[in-house]
Amino acid sequence: MNTPYVPPPGNALEHSASGFAKTMCSAVFITGVDPAVAAESLGYFVAPYAQRKSIGAPVVDRSKNEVRVTIPNGPTLVARYFGSQGCITLPPGKDDVLFKPVQVQSALADPATLPWPMGDAALADRLSQLPAPVVLDHFALAEAGPQEGGGVLIDLLRTGRMHVKLSAPYRLASPGLAARWARVFLQAAPQAVLWGSDWPHTAREPGRGAHQVSPYRPVPPQTLAATFREWLATPGLRQQVLAGNPRALYAF
Known part of the structure; x- marks a missing residue:
């Protein structure tokens, strides 16, 4: 497309940390991937490998069904598993999503x-x-x-x-x-x-x-x-x- 690139508003490192948390959450709680394998193998289009070196290691909390990624001297980004609605990254500083999660019933056949x-x-x-x-x-x-x-x-x-x-x-x-x-x-x-x-x-x-x-x-x-x-x-x-x-x- 012949249009200039305009980056999304906000902090680029926060975007990468958010994407990393979301990727890890989906890999662990939906696909069942081992956390160490997921951290080294998945999601580089939303959290480039070079930027991962600037953020903390992902923390998998199975009791809360969530993954937390902390930026040094910055916020902690949290992605939480919401059942049939998948993994969602919470807004920075928030402890829940800004909508009421619902159970999505599948209409697909076996x-x-x-x-x-x-x-x-x-x-x-x-x-x-x-x-x-x-x-x-x-x-x-x-x-x-x-x-x-x-x-x-x-x-x-x-x-x-x-x-x-x-x-x-x-x-x-x-x-x-x-x-x-x-x-x-x-x-x-x-x-x-x-x-x-x-x-x-x-x-x-x-x-x-x-x-x-x-x-x-x-x-x-x-x-x-x-x-x-x-x-x-x-x-x-x-x-x-x-x-x-x-x-x-x-x-x-």
Whole structure:
């Protein structure tokens, strides 16, 4: 647009702190992302990395469902979770929003009954009809916890045409999320589970583009071994996931 840029009124650092608090609140209380992961990975368009160095570390208060970010020698910006209305940053110096929050009732149908991209029903049908077996890496990059009863992903694993790999738990929102999915996968469809180290543990540093070089993640072998023993708790399960399942899948 051929118009001059006019910055919004107010203090730029306060705007960034407000955006940082809002991003952290949504990540933690809505998406379920680990706070440390969220602070290093999300929301740079509303809180640039350079400006984050000038404000305090976000404080997650789970008792109040809020995140607080303090500017040195300045105000504390608070973003609070208001249920179906999401996370809202409070006006500086205020302890509540300036309106009465209401519960928003969803009018959407169950995603399992809707075609892609609004749901996953048609996608599940297409995946189950592919001519070759499919392996989903990295816990299928599940964004949320397992549904009651397993959901579409578990149904696909039970068909014998779909497999999932326990690898790269750091690519999920939190370590706890990976452990929950591992238990569900192994209970529901142990014959469809594989394991991978994800070596050399590639990463992208905050602020770097997709084609910029970042160092590998420092994942010690002891950490891999600990999660391996946690997920595959018995010798029989280890034999199945490490040897039996890949032998059957790849016809070794």
